[in-house]
């Protein structure tokens with residue numbers, strides 16, 4: 001995989017000729033190949049860092065809200081985190097934290113809202129009791145098992 005970034009190590013896909021699992025754009029497909037004769041600027045690294053943070057937080061939110069994960073998430077999250085680590089080694093923590101602040105703030109609001117949603121009791125249509133959802137999809141009453 002030397003034409004792929006080192007951060008893609010171990011994040012391959014599976015294919016038996018008929019079906020393919022875990023082929024992720026920009027992580028392990030043809031578009032993930034490194035380009036030659038193009039060097040990025042520090043500003044471009046900040047833009048890339050925001051992109052990877054968006055990807056990581058998107059999948060983290062999906063899991064927190066819906067308990068959803070999958071073959072794309074389990075590749076994109078480590079890839080994005082590794083790329084962010086590589087960018088941090090180049091730009092330094094202070095520059096990176098500042099570059100990521102608007103994205104972090106946006107996601108912090110979404111996670112805060114989610115926490116409020118999940119903490120707000122739901123009324124059970126079966127027994128009338130109040131219960132809290134574990135995630136936004138599942139709404140099973142802990143009292144009667146209904147919802």
Ligand SMILES: [Zn+2]
Nearest residue numbers: 124127141144
């Ligand atoms: Zn109930």
